[in-house]
Each structure stands twice: as structure tokens, then as C-alpha cells.
Amino acid sequence: MFINCPYCRTLVATDPVTDLPPTHCPQCMSLLRRDATVEDDDTAPLPIDLGDLLESRADDAAEEKATVRDAFREAADPDAPDDIANGIEAETPPSEDAFDDALDREEERGAEVVAPAVAEPAAGAAVPVAAAAVAPGNRRSRNAPSFVRGAGGTPASPRERWLPAIAAMLALLLGLQWLLADRARLAADPQWRPVLNAVCKALRCELPPWREPAAFTLLQRDVRQHPDIPGALRVSATFRNDARWSQPWPSLRLTLSDVNGRPAGERSFRAEEYLGGPPSQPELASGESATVAMDILEPAARIVAYDFSFR
Structure with missing residues (x-):
């Protein structure tokens, strides 16, 4: 049975008895097993430092570039008469700037090919420090949560x-x-x-309708003997609606008391009774006042106190 090395993607054979991979990859010498660490095996080679590897590759590329540039300069030297002496028409060598541009394009193409070779480690495997430092930049965007990814997904329907x-x-x-x-x-x-x-x-x-009887305020009230009818009382009062909204006409409750403070009579009057007829509007607007005028029979002699309330 074989497994892929999480660092170089090389096929590595597992032990036929334990079905476990070797301690280190035979290709890149990276650690492949959790139960075996570098400290436990003093003879185990250290994992490849990818930073040093990339640096050495860059140095080799620079040396190769310098060598090829020198060769082009020699080819462009007019003192080299080999082809001209033999009657062969020499081709015009490319300029140094064009050569530099071509080398830059080759380096970019090589970087694109080398970058995918840095593989991601398997889940749970030990990651060398150098490999973690040069991990591909697109891995973060691929494994990042959906709310931090770029807006490049499928558009919403x-x-x-x-x-x-x-x-x-x-x-x-x-x-x-x-x-x-x-x-x-x-x-x-x-x-x-x-x-x-x-x-x-x-x-x-x-x-x-809004109902707030406590918002009706008495402005004036009076109960006295009727001037023309014996045994009758003339009641007059003025009240105002101090609520925020209009209210239906209230019921007026009148309580009469004798000289000893005992109630001698009590009755509630509708709006038609204390207004002397049906009201001109169904509700009393906020801030408006009304006048009470009615005659009632005296329930008992010597009525000396009275009280108005609204229901």
C-alpha cells in the first residue's frame, strides 16, 4: 500500500505488517508519523528547509541568466568574424533589453510551475517551520470562513x-x-x-372613544332653592374636558347632604338631562367646556351640601 507524502507528494510505501508509513519521507526527508519525532531519532535527517531550497534555486537562476547574457554579448560582438569570413550573413542578434524581458517571462513562468509543488500537509501531520513560512497564499482564502472570502462566488438568484x-x-x-x-x-x-x-x-x-372621567374639571357649580317652584332646587355648573383626546359626554352624579353630613339624595344624570336636550356633538373635544342647567326636586328639607362627580 502507498501514501502520498504531504510535503512533496511522492508515493511512499507503507509497512506490509503494521500498515504504517516510514518515519521520514525517502524523497524530502520530512516527518511522516506523529508517534515519531525528530527528537526521538538523533540519526533522522532534518526536513528540508524550503526557504534555503528556494534561495539556492534563485542563485542558480541568477548564475544561469548571467551566463546566457554573456553568451549573447559575445554573439553580438562585431569583432567575431567567423560567420562573416565564411560568407555567411549573420543574423542581427537580439538587444539586451529584449533578452532581459524574455528571461523575466521565463522566470515568471517557472515560478508559476514551482509554486503548486509546495503541497499542503495532511491533517494532523507535523508541519516544518520552513514549510509553514512559505505555504501558498491562496490556502488562507480557500480555507477562510465564508464571510471573509472575496466576492467571487456564484451570484445570488x-x-x-x-x-x-x-x-x-x-x-x-x-x-x-x-x-x-x-x-x-x-x-x-x-x-x-x-x-x-x-x-x-x-x-x-x-x-x-377615549374615556378618562378624571380629566373632566369643574370650573363652577351651584345648587340653590328654585325661585319660582317651592320644594325644588336649581342646579348649575360648568366643566371642561382636560384630556388629550375627545371624550363622550359623561354622566353627572349629584349627591345632596343634610346638615349632619348624611347623604339625603343621590342620582346620576345623562347628557340629555343636564344639558336640557340632546348634545350638538357626540363627544366633547379636548379643551372644550359645557354648561349644566337643570331643576330637580329637593329630596329632603334642610339640604346644605352637595357634590358633583363624573362617570
């Missing part, structure tokens, strides 16, 4: 591009449905009512 917008629209519709379904309760909350007012103006829906 139109359906995928529309999914976020559709999800946001569905969430908005769900929230709107919840507002409309629970608007009776939310309309009684002063924080939610402005939102519901705006929504219902756009959708032409109705909100339950």
Missing part, C-alpha cells in the same frame, strides 16, 4: 435577493394585524393611541 424584503414585509403585516386585532385594548393606552390614530386614518378603521 433573484429569488434569494428578494427573500429579505419578503420576510420584512411579512413581519410588518403581522405587526399591523396584531395592532388592528387588539386596538380596543391598546386604544386605552395613552402611549399606543397616537400610533393607532395614524394607522386608522390610513386604513379608515374606527377606534373606541
Whole structure:
């Protein structure tokens, strides 16, 4: 059985009994087994330093380039009459700049061929320091998480591009449905009512009226004997709606007490009764006031106290 060396990709035969690879690669002498380290085997050769290898290759290429350049210079020397003396027309040698460009292109092509030869180590194998230092740059981009990779993948389909917008629209519709379904309760909350007012103006829906009896303020009140009818009382008062929104007309509750402070009579009056007729509008707007004027029978003699409240 054979395995590939994770450093030079050479086929290495495994032990037929243990099915384990040798301690070091016979080609590049790199460590192949976890259970065997360089420290355990003093005679084991050190892994190849790829940095030194590349440096030596660069030196060899520079020497070869210098040698070929010298040869071209000798070929371009006009003092060399060999071909001319034999009657052979010599070809015009290429210029030194053109030669340098050709060598640069060859070096780039060679670098492209040499770079893939630096293989990635297998999972769990010991990585030499030099190999880690010259690892291919594209390995990081290939193994990097998807959110840091470059935008070179497959473009999203139109359906995928529309999914976020559709999800946001569905969430908005769900929230709107919840507002409309629970608007009776939310309309009684002063924080939610402005939102519901705006929504219902756009959708032409109705909100339950705002009810805040404590916001009705008495500006003036008076209860006295009727000037023309014996045993009757004339009641007059003025109140104002101090709530933020319009309110339906409240019920007016009048309590009469005798000289001892005991209630002698109590009754609630509708708007038609204390206004003297049906109101001109179904609700009393915020900041508006109304006048109460009505005559009632005196429930008992010696009525000396009275109290108004709104329901």
C-alpha cells in the first residue's frame, strides 16, 4: 500500500505488517508519523528547509541568466568574424533589453510551475517551520470562513435577493394585524393611541372613544332653592374636558347632604338631562367646556351640601 507524502507528494510505501508509513519521507526527508519525532531519532535527517531550497534555486537562476547574457554579448560582438569570413550573413542578434524581458517571462513562468509543488500537509501531520513560512497564499482564502472570502462566488438568484424584503414585509403585516386585532385594548393606552390614530386614518378603521372621567374639571357649580317652584332646587355648573383626546359626554352624579353630613339624595344624570336636550356633538373635544342647567326636586328639607362627580 502507498501514501502520498504531504510535503512533496511522492508515493511512499507503507509497512506490509503494521500498515504504517516510514518515519521520514525517502524523497524530502520530512516527518511522516506523529508517534515519531525528530527528537526521538538523533540519526533522522532534518526536513528540508524550503526557504534555503528556494534561495539556492534563485542563485542558480541568477548564475544561469548571467551566463546566457554573456553568451549573447559575445554573439553580438562585431569583432567575431567567423560567420562573416565564411560568407555567411549573420543574423542581427537580439538587444539586451529584449533578452532581459524574455528571461523575466521565463522566470515568471517557472515560478508559476514551482509554486503548486509546495503541497499542503495532511491533517494532523507535523508541519516544518520552513514549510509553514512559505505555504501558498491562496490556502488562507480557500480555507477562510465564508464571510471573509472575496466576492467571487456564484451570484445570488433573484429569488434569494428578494427573500429579505419578503420576510420584512411579512413581519410588518403581522405587526399591523396584531395592532388592528387588539386596538380596543391598546386604544386605552395613552402611549399606543397616537400610533393607532395614524394607522386608522390610513386604513379608515374606527377606534373606541377615549374615556378618562378624571380629566373632566369643574370650573363652577351651584345648587340653590328654585325661585319660582317651592320644594325644588336649581342646579348649575360648568366643566371642561382636560384630556388629550375627545371624550363622550359623561354622566353627572349629584349627591345632596343634610346638615349632619348624611347623604339625603343621590342620582346620576345623562347628557340629555343636564344639558336640557340632546348634545350638538357626540363627544366633547379636548379643551372644550359645557354648561349644566337643570331643576330637580329637593329630596329632603334642610339640604346644605352637595357634590358633583363624573362617570
